[in-house]
Amino acid sequence: VAARRGKEADCHKLLKKLLGAVPGPGRAQLHDPEAGFWMGPEQWMIGAPSESHEDLAERLKGLLGDAASVTEQTGAWVCFDVIGPAMQDMCERLCSVPIRQMQAGDAQRTVIHHLGCFVIRRTAADHIRILGPRASAGSLHHALVATAQALDTGSYGSDAPA
Known part of the structure; x- marks a missing residue:
């Protein structure tokens, strides 16, 4: 979602109606079922479970009208x-x-394994969500698995139990 010039206040009002609050820089709104996070000035990524929101982009276009531009991102992340x-x-x-x-x-x-990614701290103290480019999903998955395995074997010298 990108607010259109001169329509920022309208976009904020409608996003607040959807999410409960408009995420600012470095923040996510962990709303259920829709959630969103700040990507840049007047830009947000909005997500929801695909089972119940397969048409999320169309819903957002209907809600936001001419206050914002909506770009379908389902296959990109x-x-x-x-x-x-x-x-x-x-x-x-x-x-x-x-x-x-x-x-x-x-x-x-941030960058993970040479890939531009987003890291979102979830409500549980031991939970993060990582969003990365779908075209590099295999590389990102490999980096996650290799790091987890290295922690498990202690090869990183972690304080965590091996």
Whole structure:
């Protein structure tokens, strides 16, 4: 979603109606079933379960009207949830986000395995969501698995139990 010039206030009002709040820089609104995070000035990524929101882009176009432009992104992104007690150690090895300072709803753009990604801190203390380019899903998955395996074997010298 990108607010159109001169329609920013209208876009904010409608996004607030949908999400409960409009995410600002570095933030996500972890609303259910729709959620969204800030991507840039007057730009947000909005997501929802595909089972119930297969037509999300069309719904957003209907809701936002001429207040915003909506670009379908369903096929462009892959989503990985990293959950568990070693999540912070894993995240520190994957990218440069300040994971130990991040709170629920924080969202950061970063690079993982040479790929531009977003890391969103979820409500559970041991949970992050990583969004990356779908075209590189295999490479991103490989980086996640290799890092998790390295943590498990202690090859990174982690403080986490091996």
